[in-house]
Amino acid sequence: MRIWLMVLLALFWPRAGFSAGYTAVLLSGDTGFSSSEALGVNSRGEVAGDAFDFPSGGVGFVWSAQSGYRYLTANDSYSQTWGSGITDEGVAVGGAVPVDGGSDRPFAWMPDGSSLEVPQPDPSYFSSLTAINPAGLAVGGSTIWNLGTSPSSVVTHLTDGQILGIGPSGA
């Protein structure tokens, strides 16, 4: 009996990250939005993305198989949001569109549902956060922010170019 238990255990013990195939889940939000996209996933399987209808707009979300959808909302000054990245602690980053038609704004959302509008060096730029690393360094447009400080602070602001991703070491 013990031997057969070992056989079963050996056969089904997963090798992290490598597989013969995949199972798919398509995400459309609780209320069945017409379209959606996923842009980031953390090591706990929490997905950051957005769901939207044309022309009414969309909303960012964090989804996991265990908890379902957590929507990324901002205050009444913003009409749409989206999520682009998420840390293993559940901090999501992305952007929001002002209702007055102004430039996109970078936002972060905490696991408790609260939102944080991240200050921009130049508010006239369209900007959002595209990625965040485990240390709380977030990137978007030409800027790197440290979201681990209160208030969040600008670490680097390039005069040219665009920063799209950031690694665990900050590279």
Place this chain on the structure above:
Amino acid sequence: MGTDLGDFPGGQGISVAYDVNRYSVVVGFGTDGTGCCGYQAFRWEPGKGLLNLGALPGSYDDNRAYGINDLGQIVGSSNNKAFIWTAALGMRDLNSLVTNLPAGWTLQLARDVNEAGQIVGTAITADGQTKRAFVLTPVPEPSLFALVAAVGAFSVALSRRGPGAP
């Protein structure tokens, strides 16, 4: 201090880096000397430079790498199909690796991959009018070690039954 990753030989001097892992391996896309205006997905490693990840069959000449994890698995899009690239197996169409994709949907691009090998991105309908976020979760594969252990355990079980066993 910044590092210029450069572009492929013969390219138009355009390259975009999208993600970087713990080992400073960067992925993205750039231009090369083939065709007029397409993009080639790349993997860049310090001291080794740019590696062209290749392409899935198709005519778009649009290949982009968007995400990499610490295992070195790279995901992106190639000719409007989501791919996974590994050093051992090269570029593979994720559509051919999914066991339960609903009919009428194509995995168009993969944007990120986590340390467990889960992949997220966007799927699209055949008419191109509707998109859906997707999450792919690996189906565990028995390792070579597991297979050897299984065969060994099976042999032991057989020998214990003995020649007189029914």
